[in-house]
Amino acid sequence: MALRLHRTQTGAVAELDGQWYGLGGWGWNDLFERQDLVDWLPDQARTARPLDAPPAAAELLPPIARQEVWAAGVTYYRSRSARMEESEGAGNFYDFVYSAPRPELFFKASPHRVVGHGQGVRVRSDARWNVPEPELALCISPQGEIIGYTIGNDMSSRDIEGENPLYLPQAKVYDRCCALGPCILLQRDPLPDSTEIAMEIRRDGQVAFSGTTSLEQMKRKPRELVQYLFRDNSFPDGCFLLTGTGIVPPGQWSLRSGDQIRITIEPIGTLENTVI
Helix, strand or coil: CCEEEEEECCEEEEEECCEEEECCCCCHHHHHHCCCHHHHHHHHHHCCCECCCCCCHHHEECCCCCCEEEEEECCEHHHHHHHHHHCCCCHHHHHHHHHCCCCEEEEEECHHHEECCCCEECCCCCCCCEECCEEEEEEECCCCCEEEEEEEEECEEHHHHHHCHHHHHHHHCCCCCEEEEEEEEECCCCCCCCCEEEEEEEECCEEEEEEEEEHHHECCCHHHHHHHHCCCCCCCCCEEEECCCCCCCCCCCCCCCCCEEEEEECCCEEEEEEEC
């Protein structure tokens, strides 16, 4: 059973085995707060009004309301190598993070800084070296349980972070710095390690960069990251946690306005955004 939850301009929509159902009586935050959401939603969907057609891409909103977005860094070996390459005199800093018992966790975005599928992401106006970071995003309940998965794009300014690790918030947190979508795949079971993450960037109609990785390349597993995130911390509306990237464009390659970013993680779907 494939169960996906979409947020649209007219309310929440459930996709269950290819059929679409409107959930007009339930707000997005109400759904997040249900401890039995994964079990409750299929029955709710089957008794709801079926939709004649799936919502158009223009109707989709980012799958977030009051939830915070956090992120984990240096969870893939490729990310560790890239951070060491970009840093100016702090290379060992990232090596220590990769091998340390405690993971790197940082705040990424408040809801108003997040865009959804088909919407525009931004690069910082004061940065010269900007990249997208395709990531599996965990959907976490207020009780700290992983209830689903979506796709995240952690837009990053590599030159700002590389200048000094203490500049990380400025390299990561700004308007339209994060994309989530196109939906939440609701399930308790973890995605298999063989799950592939693929990214393609098109520029002027041509593929400018493409890459793939898989969850088996992650050094730290989702459950471990969530346990650290919820230590002495509370999320009354639930939250999202980006789990790190294993795909980094080579050298000084940088995004430009108009670039189209396409990130695919099956069975979640594809998240598409254009740099504005």
